[in-house]
Amino acid sequence: MSALVPRLKGICGDDGVITDRARRRTYESDGLTYHAEVPGVVVLPTTAEQVAEVLGLCSAEGVPFVPRGAGTGLSAGALPRTDGVLVTTSRMRRVVEVDPDNECAVVQPGVANLDITRAAAPYGYYYAPDPSSQQVCSVGGNIAENSGGAHCLKYGFTVNHVLGLQIATPQGELVRLGGKAPEAPGYDLIGAFIGSEGTLGIATEATVRLVRTPQKVTTLLAAFTGMDAGGEAVSSVVAEGVLPAAVEMMDALSIAAAEAAVACDYPEGAGAVLIVELDGPAADVDADAAMVRRLCERAGAFEIREASGAAERARIWKGRKSAFAAVGRISPAYIVQDGVVPRTALGEVLGDIARLSAESGIRVANVFHAGDGNLHPLVLFDDAEPGAGERAAEVSGAILDLCIRHGGSITGEHGVGVDKACSMPRMFTPEDLETMDLFRRAFDPAGVANPEKLLPTPRLCGEVPGVRKDVHPLVAQGRAEQF
Structure with a gap:
């Protein structure tokens, strides 16, 4: 990694590369602090071209990279790697254009969600997706996770409001998908990219749909x-x-x-x-x-x-x-879950969650998008108590099992990341997962783009025994088993 640093500084400048351990620790987790790891090196590009050059260098050297926006994600999707480069787009914060005639705006990935609405408001428009963290979460992160928010019942998720993207591929190319037109011909690559959690590349610019301010x-x-x-x-x-x-x-x-x-x-x-x-x-x-x-x-x-x-x-x-x-006021630590159930199953599932809480002694606070059955149970625990985190993780996993059993999903808007990757086989068949992996590798054959996120891997989930000489950081910390 140290040999890569001078070349990274040549791309992003001295102030765009962080090597000091104390400063790197700032980026050790996203909003789900249950998973944490200090990144090998952090880069802060300011242009799409710099992002592409960094990814091209990582690909050529076989070094994994992890994209990060504002770090508000809740599935450990931006969990860094000690042997990798953390590519942070927080300095790319320019609203390039507000185009009321075409009811859209063009923004860089580091623009805060709410800032799009602020820029569009003078024209009588706003940006509909509104995650709870919308004052600080970035558009690039919203695209990676296909974020929704309270108003997704009527207006849908990020994928319903992105018309075009510029992306940096894992090989370091800049590619444009779609544009200002309402529909793009051909395969829906925008739809495939949104929600891919950084495994297909990094969004460097987005053209987003604007909605008229209601009467x-x-x-x-x-x-x-x-x-x-x-x-x-x-x-x-x-x-x-x-x-x-x-x-x-x-x-x-x-x-x-x-x-x-x-x-x-x-x-x-x-x-x-x-x-x-x-x-x-x-x-x-x-x-x-x-x-x-x-x-x-x-x-x-x-x-x-x-x-x-x-x-x-x-x-x-x-x-x-x-x-x-706010839950931090009543609990030292917590895990945020993100399961989805049919509205008709809400009552039964909430009752089951209450029973899980009572039986385990782990408190669960429920906050959710009731209109579309998107649950956000907050599983509370004291991380200073031995074994409490593991018990909370068990309850968290059991809640996902409940959602699947009732015909729902393991995630509505927070993504899979590391936190729920090992739950994917409970919801999808091996053939489903193989198809997803084939699609992923079509974009990233070298496997350097946010590896070990979204899809289950042998090293983290122990699905396929094998001899490996390398030790994953999570294994070294005792958070995962390696076979």
Whole structure:
């Protein structure tokens, strides 16, 4: 690795290469701190050409690289390697163009999600995908993980809002996919690249779709004594044909955490709160809001609030948007999961999660996109307690098994990364996984692009015994077994 450093500095400059161990430790994990490893070297390119040159050098030398955006990911997708190069796009933060005539914007990968909306707002537009970390998470990371957010019920995920990409391939070529046109001919390579978690290359520029600012937005907060009643309200809203922009739910434990962290002032005594946001033409929003009120009352809501303006709407959302970080107030450590179940199975799965929690003694706080069944259980543990992390990981894996058993998925928007790679065979057949691997190797035959992420590997999952002389860093730490 040391022999590579001068050449990397020749590409990115002295200030664009980090070799000091203390500074490299800053990048040892993404938002899922349960997995951590100090990178061999960190590079901070500022142009697409620099990214491509770095990848070309890694490919030529057989050195693995790991892409990283803002580091807010929650699946260890940006977990570095001690023997690799961490390519961080955080300095590529330019909004290249806002084009209201074509309802799109062109941005570099380090641009924060919310900054697209800020740039488009003067033209009467905004960027719809809104992960909870949207103030800091970057577009490049959103593309890698196919991030969604609270409003994905109505507006979909990142893949539904990207028209074009410039990517740096693992071989160091710059390639353009799509553009400003609504549809690109040929194979959907954009769709394949989005959500590939850095295993097919790195996005160096994106052309994203902009959405007109709605005429009216109404946000309701409904408080219930328990999750069952809140779930009944969600089912009723969907059954009536109302399509809210967002339907979010939090349980008592996550509410308590949010109150302690940001004083969101949710109704006292709530065992569950439901946040329902409606947007569109004013007449439609008013009619749908009245319907949602009636259905929540029928389901047993003991208090319903309607935001009177933007400030109050932001306050309602503050508790939900802060939920993940807020759990740090009530637990030294936690694992965020991201399973998906059919809406009809929500009640049963939440009951099963409660039983898992009680049987294991591991607390679980539930925050989720109720409208589309995307669960975000927060599995709490004390990392200073011997064996607590392992028990939490077991509960976390058992929750994914529940999702699969009910016809769901192991991830909705956080990606697979390292955290869930070994769960992939529970959801996909060997033939499925082989097909995915063939596609991956069509882009990256040398296997240097974010290796050991997304797909299960023998070294991390112990699927195929074999003799290996190298020792993976996770094995050295006792976090994985090598056969």
